[in-house]
Amino acid sequence: MLRWYDENKRPLPWRETRDPYAIWVSEIMAQQTRVETVSRYWPRFLERFPTVADLAGAEEDEVLSLWSGLGYYRRARLLHKGAKEVQAQYGGEVPADAAQRLALPGIGRYTAGAIGSISFEQPEAVVDGNVARVFSRLFLIETPLGASVTEKRLWQEAEALVLGERPGDWNQSIMELGALICTPKSPKCGECPVQNLCAAKGDGSVDRLPVPKAKKPPKQVFLSVVVAHPKGQPDQVFLQKDNGARFGGKNLFGGLWGLPTMEVEAFDPPQQDLLSTSALPKREDAQAVLRAAGLSGRLEKDCRARIKHVLSHRRLEIAVWRATGVTPKAPLPEGQAFVDAEGQAKLGIATLTKKVLAAIG
Ligand code: SF4
Secondary structure, three states: OHHHHHHHOOOOHHHHOOOHHHHHHHHHHHOOOOHHHHHHHHHHHHHHOOOHHHHHOOOHHHHHHHHOOOOOHHHHHHHHHHHHHHHHHHOOOOOOOHHHHHOOOOOOHHHHHHHHHHHHOOOOOOOOHHHHHHHHHHOOOOOOOOOHHHHHHHHHHHHHHOOOOOHHHHHHHHHHHHHHOOOOOOOOHHHOOOHHHOHHHHOOOHHHOOOOOOOOOOEEEEEEEEEEEEOOOOOOEEEEOOOOOEEOOEEOOOOOEEOOEEEOOOOOOHHHOOOOOOOOOOHHHHHHHHHHOOEEEEEOOOOOEEEEEEOOOEEEEEEEEEEEEEEEOOOOOOOEEEEOHHHHHHOOEOHHHHHHHHHHO
């Protein structure tokens, strides 16, 4: 691996230095950011703030302006805070002691290990996305990424392997292998220096590994929605820009027009109707939806339709009600209107609203 690294590593600017502060900056910048982008920002940042003392003494606005374009500004704020702490506690010298480094703001296990191994040549392990992918394949780790059993195993392997010579280059060689050869899609196993040791290649499971992070099941949410027609105008429906479908304080369909909606208590899914009448959608809920929208009118006795709608994190069960002869209790403010089909085509309307309107005809 070390030989392969020496011959194949990309000539990145921070590979020219062992200065722990400079390495620290490069590692923070490289989180969630492409190496090519970091290559442009890192020299500029180091030119303006060549030492911990320079960064520690800077105004936050200037630090953020040099970070501008890299995104994830929290990283820059934590780096700045970390520099101040290193200045205050260690006289501007990044500590060689791993535990002291780990205690600094914005420095997690990975960053601490990268600085320790690259700058101080200490046998400190790193596990990032590249290492996780290479090791999952090399050692046939079949548990999902992110699971504690997987994380534990990855760190164990990394800690055992970093004990040899040139720990900084060793760590970087695995990351570089992940970036150049053992890529997420179509890895170049034929060019891989460890192909003869690779368990996944041996049993043909390279494409299956690593096992992706288990996704959280979507949350089940129950909604009551009212399609409200104004008096004498059955072709028009009431729409509003903030339709009340709020979860966690955020409008579910931010900025789009929708039917008045409210989250309600659970009711049985449609297929259970015949078995149970105890948890049917409640008419009072729909009345509350009408009231909340500032409307009054005749709500039909039964719920008109029951539909399902799946979003990335939520599975919605929706009870759709119809109200006729609807009048607003006060003149409609901006962002609320009775709209016919032609008008609807001109508005930005949430997909769910279109689905509801299509369902009840
Ligand atoms: Fe990755 Fe293929 Fe090398 Fe195995 S042989 S480590 S899967 S590139």
